[in-house]
Amino acid sequence: MNVTGIVTEYNPFHYGHELHLSQSQKITNADIIICVMSGNFMQRGTPAIIDKWKRTEMALKAGVDLVLELPTIYSISSAEFFAFGSISLLNSLNIVNNICFGSESGDIKLIKEISKILVEEPLLFKNLLKSNLNNGLPFAKSRCNALLTYIKNSNINLKNIDTIESFLNSSNNILAIEYCKSLIKLNSNITPYTIKREGSNYNDLDLPVHTLASASAIRNNIYIEKNLESCKNFMPKYSFDILFNSTYPDLNKMFQLIKYTLITNPTILNEIPECSEGLDNKILNNLSSAKSLNELIMLCKSKRYTYTRISRVLCQCYLGITKDILNLRSTEPTYTRVLGLNSKGAIALKEIKKKSNLQIVNKISKSSLNDMLNFDIKSTNLYSLINSSISFNNDFKQSPIIFKI
Secondary structure: OOEEEEEEOOOOOOHHHHHHHHHHHHHHOOOEEEEEEEOOEOOOOOEOOOOHHHHHHHHHHHOOOEEEEEOHHHHOOOHHHHHHHHHHHHHHOOOOOEEEEEEOOOOHHHHHHHHHHHHHOOHHHHHHHHHHHHOOOOHHHHHHHHHHHHHHHOOOOOOOHHHHHHHHOOHHHHHHHHHHHHHHHOOOOOEEEEEEOOOOOOOOOOOOOOOOOOHHHHHHHHHOOOOHHHHHHHOOHHHHHHHHOOOOOOHHHHHHHHHHHHHHOHHHHHHOOOOOOOHHHHHHHHOOOOOOHHHHHHHHOOOOOOHHHHHHHHHHHHOOOOHHHHHHHHOOOOEEEEEEEOHHHHHHHHHHHHHOOOEEEOOOOHHHOOHHHHHHHHHHHHHHOOOOOOOOOHHHHOOOEEOOO
């Protein structure tokens, strides 16, 4: 049984995801596709446009065999922790042979080589990085220069290394590197593959003339342009139909609840490592003048503070993050929550139960609870406050979706 893992958000599922899924199956010759999917909150610090059960339904209709939930503590974190949680979960299943992810470069050799350097940190690279930092360069630029010089001086035969700065500034490449770093750190036997991203860029907000729009553009046309119909040509019919018949998060309500949290407990910002270098003061100083969540983020945004970083900090505030919970990001999950499966997924799940030490959670009970899972439940309850599609304590009521092929 040849099993391929993929890591997704499907926020929402579109033709780009469909292409990735079909190519992943093709280049790995997979018998079974297992998808690790973010729950109700995304890596960019936003609530999912539709809840995890509806997105699971999209995944199963697209051909995924088994959908497992990425614990929330990883899904709302930076690329490093997001990738570590995803890879450690797939690795702990003990049945996954391959992982296939998208990247702007499509060059797995370059991705693996850079990942190896960043994990091993050879002395020459460390000295080059330190020298760049001492010269006053920002960390990202320092790391880029150090990598380029190290690769050239080490006679590593790689193509297109002169474009390494743009490579390191591309969203999917960054995640690809973190996936491979995690594979190295975990000494995993999973083989990585990458597919070159086609169509719109990850952050593009405009719908293109071709059919491969970004999920960001689709969400933008729903939230900002209020024009769901314009998204119809960019996703499969089953995905559009689910989206059309769904309710979306009330971002204004989320903003009001974030304001309440920051007014009553401003020290919560001290619990969040990404809220450093004065970002906490900038958020608090702009809180009274901002009229929306997006406006607050834009008022705080600068070269030092990226939009995604601020969004993630505010999302973590909304979820009532603490240092103790954040510390869980450095540990491997001890359980896996099954969101949905088909008949082939049932075969895979049977093998996982034989070969893995993970606790398999189909429906949550008090006996299955731990700190990480408790945070998942809390997150779902907070999602239910801004999206009526699911009820309070939904995680205790919902069983996995069984999809008949």
